[in-house]
Amino acid sequence: MIFLLLSIVFLVLRVLPGDPARLHFGERAVKPATLIALRHALGTDKPIINQYFDYLIGLLHGNLGKSMADFSPVTQQVMSAFPATLELAIYATAIAVTLGILLGVRASRRYNHPEDHMIRAYGIISYAIPVFYLGMVFQLIFGLGLHWFPTGGRTYPGMEPTGFQWGTLHFATGLYTVDSLLEGSLPKFFTALRYLFLPSLTLGIVLSGVFVRLTRINMLESLRMDFVTAARARGIKERTITYTYALKNAFLPVLTMMGLQFAALLAGAVLTETTFSWPGLGRYLVDRISLRDYTAVQGAVVFFALLVATVSLIVDVLYAYFDPRIRL
């Protein structure tokens, strides 16, 4: 699976018509000699099969090549941008799943009532909103209008947390909310949280639609099962039945969906990061496209592929853990 994903990335980036060396200069006129030299430096003048093996071997070494724009290693740049994306992804998923489960459970308890229809409409609309449009509307209202939250960046300049430091021992995750707690600085923690709020809310709302729909359908099914009827007959409170009995059964598909939605989450993160000037992988990718830095673009895309493959593996393992009927 990983191998195939990486091969597809290679195919898209190298075999499709379009010469990175040529594209790098855009409309500008360049001497043929410069082009040939650049192609040689990139290795794109070699036969395609050799390029493919160079690419795979480079990946095994964790080497994504050198940037065409600033000539520093792409691997390093990608790794330094990754924690920002991870932090955004974690908070956005938390918001999406919480919203999705709350609204989904609510809708299933009010099946076919106006409230159910409204929640379903919310699910569809949240799906139809371009994430960057929602982000900009939030920026306008909560940032520029009410001044409640900042509209871009990860934290106030100078408020970057250092992580855990004790003598020469130093440990930092790159996640600002975690690092500020490790450092023991609450002001930094709350600043980071304030900066994180709008981007993760935006991404969370856009992703929540799927979870609303999924929770609703699965809850409708669980609530009709025999054990729920039995619990009702025993006189257990409806609230307990919904949240502890039925929801437990409806949760497994939600977990699967979390894994499947990870790809959508990354795609959404690219746009959210661009909207909120969030210095993560997505913004790195977009910046490098405008710089026509094709090695960096390739590196970022490959990294996305690796992430997706890793997460799907983790979800499979978790699934087996939660549902003992499944054997890996």
Next chain:
Amino acid sequence: MPLLPRLTNLARKGPSGWMIIIGAITISTIVIMTLIAPYVSPYNPSAINVGPILQPPSLKFPMGTNHLGEDMLSRVLSGGATMLEVALLSMVVCMIGGIPIGLLASFTGGVADKAASLVMDSIYAFPGLVLAIAIAAMLGPGVVNMALAIAVVYIPSYYRIVRSQVLTIKELNYVEAARSLGARSTKILTRYIFPNLLPSVVVVATINLADAILTEAGLTFVGLGLPVSTPDWGWDLTYGRELLASGAWWVIGFSGLMIVITAFGFTILGEGLSELLNPKLTERT
């Protein structure tokens, strides 16, 4: 049957009928608006300096003007053309690519099926926008290139639905009967199996049109869109982001709303259709 009784019939089918009606009306309105835009627009949508720059909505410019003094109302009226063009074109490419591969792979089975499924699943697992960005970046700007980039992302959706349907249908008695009567494989595929796929393909196509529109907007937003002179909702959002700081909400406000409405129309239409065509999936009370 005339249109009106048909509509009331649909409405009687409950929520799914209503969803189809709402979706169909929304989309037809958008399409009609885009088609008649050249005749009703108060100004040329890509003529600069028709008014002062960055005017808030007023009687003369009901949706304000942007930083080039272009009339936003005219841009909103005609801005859907590119998006719809790209979305429809990508849908056609998806169908040409996804349906035959799905038909052949699942009908023949064996290694071909395994190989095709593996490739399609890998593409499916990839973050769609990132893949589209990579392809669009390599192909360069243009309506056709954008449509191709989007199509590659969504071909697996068509493949998967076609494959799963064919696997069920080809075991049905009437297909068996046709085969025992000596019908050739090509005939079975085109005459007996293909027509039964159409409802599910229509559902996938409608929902994917919504996705394609959002992806098109996303591609434009990251700077892989069309040349600047074409009025386009996605492009309004792109440069509008830079103008937010000056408080010019009207530049992004209306164009963004149009994207939402269009995507909403296609999504709700697709949802309604899928409930109507696969009732067992949703309603079980």
